[in-house]
Amino acid sequence: MATYSTNEFRGGLKVMLDNDPCAIIENEFVKPGKGQAFNRVKIRNLKTGRVIERTFKSGETLEGADVVDVEMQYLYNDGSFRHFMKPDTFEQYQADEKTVGDAVQWLKDQDNCTVTLWNDAPLAVTPANFVELAIVETDPGVRGDTSGGGGKPAKLETGAVVRVPLFVQTGEVIKVDTRTGEYISRVKD
Amino acid sequence: MIHPGNLSGADWRPGCSIEFLRQRAELLRQIREFFRARDVLEVETPLLSQAIGTDPQLAFFRTEFDFPPLRQAMYLQTSPEFAMKRLLAAGSGSIYQICKAFRNGEAGRFHNPEFTMLEWYRVGFCLADLMDECEALIGSLFAGIKALEPAQRFGYCSLFADYTRLNAAEFSPADYRAYAEASGLPEAVTVCGDDHATWLDFLFSHRIQPHLGIGRLCMVYGYPACQSSLARLNEHDPLITDRVELFIDGVELGNGFFELADPEEQNRRFDQELAARRQQKLPVALKDERLLAALRAGLPDCSGIAIGIDRLLMVLFGKPSIGDVVSFSINRA
Numbered sequence: 001m002a003t004y005s006t007n008e009f010r011g012g013l014k015v016m017l018d019n020d021p022c023a024i025i026e027n028e029f030v031k032p033g034k035g036q037a038f039n040r041v042k043i044r045n046l047k048t049g050r051v052i053e054r055t056f057k058s059g060e061t062l063e064g065a066d067v068v069d070v071e072m073q074y075l076y077n078d079g080s081f082r083h084f085m086k087p088d089t090f091e092q093y094q095a096d097e098k099t100v101g102d103a104v105q106w107l108k109d110q111d112n113c114t115v116t117l118w119n120d121a122p123l124a125v126t127p128a129n130f131v132e133l134a135i136v137e138t139d140p141g142v143r144g145d146t147s148g149g150g151g152k153p154a155k156l157e158t159g160a161v162v163r164v165p166l167f168v169q170t171g172e173v174i175k176v177d178t179r180t181g182e183y184i185s186r187v188k189d
Numbered sequence: 190m191i192h193p194g195n196l197s198g199a200d201w202r203p204g205c206s207i208e209f210l211r212q213r214a215e216l217l218r219q220i221r222e223f224f225r226a227r228d229v230l231e232v233e234t235p236l237l238s239q240a241i242g243t244d245p246q247l248a249f250f251r252t253e254f255d256f257p258p259l260r261q262a263m264y265l266q267t268s269p270e271f272a273m274k275r276l277l278a279a280g281s282g283s284i285y286q287i288c289k290a291f292r293n294g295e296a297g298r299f300h301n302p303e304f305t306m307l308e309w310y311r312v313g314f315c316l317a318d319l320m321d322e323c324e325a326l327i328g329s330l331f332a333g334i335k336a337l338e339p340a341q342r343f344g345y346c347s348l349f350a351d352y353t354r355l356n357a358a359e360f361s362p363a364d365y366r367a368y369a370e371a372s373g374l375p376e377a378v379t380v381c382g383d384d385h386a387t388w389l390d391f392l393f394s395h396r397i398q399p400h401l402g403i404g405r406l407c408m409v410y411g412y413p414a415c416q417s418s419l420a421r422l423n424e425h426d427p428l429i430t431d432r433v434e435l436f437i438d439g440v441e442l443g444n445g446f447f448e449l450a451d452p453e454e455q456n457r458r459f460d461q462e463l464a465a466r467r468q469q470k471l472p473v474a475l476k477d478e479r480l481l482a483a484l485r486a487g488l489p490d491c492s493g494i495a496i497g498i499d500r501l502l503m504v505l506f507g508k509p510s511i512g513d514v515v516s517f518s519i520n521r522a
Contacts, residue, residue: 007294007296029298029299030394031295031297031300033441034244034416035386035387035389035390035416036387037294038394054376055380055391056376057380
């Protein structure tokens with residue numbers, strides 16, 4: 001893997017830091033007029049998701065991390081692993097619960113998602129920004145109420161719970177923004 | 190961040206508006222008026238020189254004077270300091286200059302590898318006199334544009350102790366390391382190692398500088414001797430040096446000295462810096478023998494300071510990046 005100098009650190013670059021794969025978020029050059037130059041760098045640890053700040057001496061290098069985002073199809077859950085497939089090569093990957101993390105509540109069989117691979121092994125799973133899921137359980141709303149004000153909790157087929165307007169009923173399919181967990185609209189067949 | 194090599198033409202326009210260029214020109218006009226009223230002579234010195242500053246922290250641009258059969262190495266100045274001191278030794282009296290200075294390897298939100306510098310020297314001024322004049326100049330340039338609170342002056346060591354409880358003048362590795370660990374900067378231990386000056390730079394720039402001069406001019410004077418650069422050691426306390434730095438809104442604007450005039454001391458510092466360059470495998474720099482000769486002939490007692498005009502414009506008009514205050518920064522040059 002290539003190494004990168006502090007001058008090459010820019011948003012999105014994937015590097016190894018303390019043996020973990022990380023993504024550069026921000027890099028600021030700091031130099032007193034008569035002193036040592038530093039780079040103050042904001043970095044996200046891709047394993048833990050934590051963002052840290054770290055200062056380097058200018059010119060220091062970090063090794064690049066072999067991290068790529070791949071579009072995959074979610075196949076099934078075998079009880080201990082979730083299985084994913086590259087649609088073009090049919091190559092399959094398995095990820096444990098920790099790797100899948102919060103994405104699990106949005107994953108429906110056959111749906112597409114993004115799997116981040118580190119050295120060809122799943123590191124993280126990101127659901128599509130918008131998913132369409134059926135409601136399996138919600139209180140019956142007041143018929144004719146279309147105001148959308150207030151809302152009520154609704155349980156989706158994947159287990160996620162989102163707030164929906166009162167007029168939305170069990171069995172309906174809704175569109176949800178997975179980044180905020182918010183209801184967007186009903187999906188008409 | 191710069192993206193050199195992009196010559197698509199998409200970014201042919203300047204980084205700032207034409208209206209802003211007018212404000213920039215107005216600032217330069219006011220500076221010239223300020224010094225004319227005080228009878229300080231405007232001078233010009235070469236940007237290209239045969240010798241260059243030896244400071245290991247300053248990387249220079251090297252070029253060649255192609256004059257067959259000679260190919261003479263020449264350097265773009267990192268500041269006009271040496272040439273201006275030669276004028277002072279030649280009897281110029283107080284002088285100022287507005288010019289470009291060049292620093293290799295520096296680019297970022299607060300750095301452009303070529304930038305505009307205001308540098309001036311006042312014969313007969315001690316450091317306190319120079320600080321008075323800085324306050325007057327900054328006050329007159331901000332008047333009517335941005336209100337400033339009254340200026341502050343802090344001794345470096347007491348300021349350092351206020352923020353970190355550490356003694357800046359004397360290096361205690363164990364105390365410095367303990368402070369770094371306790372204040373969320375554990376990487377300082379490996380970055381700074383056993384180098385006192387690097388420790389001071391690291392801790393000052395991370396823990397102190399961001400708080401200096403918020404809405405006002407802040408002047409920090411009396412730097413530890415290991416950061417003396419071209420300043421004299423204080424006549425009462427040899428652990429500190431007669432150097433001052435200017436800050437507004439946490440931005441470093443300028444650096445000034447009660448100028449070192451002793452040619453032998455200057456020669457020693459050059460040799461130390463050249464040795465440091467060799468040790469760090471940095472490009473070889475040539476000692477400026479003409480400066481040493483000028484000091485031997487006699488530099489009048491004087492204080493001098495350089496202020497970055499681009500950064501001054503940034504704080505004056507609240508611009509987030511140096512690319513917002515110059516016509517074409519390095520990535521558009």
